Amino acid sequence: MGGNGSRAEAVAAADGLLDDWGGPGGGAAGLGGDVLVDGFGRRQRDLRLSLTDRCSLRCSYCLPQGRVAWLVADRLLRREELVRLTAVAVSLGIERVRLTGGEPLARPDVVEIVAALAGLKPRPELALTTNGLALERLAGRLAAAGLGRVNVSLDSTDPEHYRAITGRDRLDRVLAGLDAALAAGLSPVKLNAVLLRGVNEADAPELLDFAVARGLELRFIEQMPFAAARDWSRATMVTASDILARLGRDHRLTPLVGRGPAPAARAGRSTAARPWSGSSRPSANPSANAVNDCA
């Protein structure tokens, strides 16, 4: 939302919904037939809120290097506007809200936003996708405010590879953030990883071992050709098949079923590995939704 359309447009859209359906808690909204349905006839239960376009990392597949022309503050939804919009969505059957960005923890009032969203009725499940740099400082406060789960983006446990991808030497902070998230009781804590040919494509097994050792869920996301993504080509991208083949050398992979009807899932756009409790055997889902964690 931060990057598309103006704040005024988003707020006007929310107000229009309020007019049409009577507002959150104000009638049949979300209780009967008035639910959000997409063009494929699927009922929508998930909402993603982009809190900011800003980020202190420069992942090569996401942002251009150097100076970025960030949105001026006036283009971002204010906290009360985010909450109003979410209230409307909840009244229309949205059950899960994921905060993303940009880097959502770069938003100064992120804890207050979480607390306000946790106060909605019915209360949505609250999740957040982050680069993890500020989690050591914020995980406890976010959990206390009502955050349930967190996805941390980590493409490599090799400091050089991490720096090559993100442009910054911050691996230690991400690792400290993961510890803080676990200590704060956020659950599940998941890892998102994008593999790049010639950079970290060989790091999948280490990432999996790292995740298994800490009880984290790991998902590999195929690189998508975002506008800022440099060097993307269908011919050289690391595909789900590549990752499954590499992991399959050392691990037995079992397809997961029943992960929902999203078109990206059917297209097999990404893989997910979920460590089995008490075992180093992962199961791999060749059809998880790669789009789910993007802003």
Ligand SMILES: C[S@@+](CC[C@H](N)C(=O)[O-])C[C@H]1O[C@@H](n2cnc3c(N)ncnc32)[C@H](O)[C@@H]1O
């Ligand atoms: C856009 S980031 C926003 C949240 C936060 N800054 C983070 O990195 O987790 C959300 C997710 O999108 C992924 N992502 C970004 N650009 C991508 C691309 N071109 N292809 C696939 N995934 C991408 C990131 O790896 C991250 O897991």
Ligand code: SF4
């Ligand atoms: S993927 Fe996340 S951490 Fe990396 S540059 Fe994009 S917004 Fe920042």
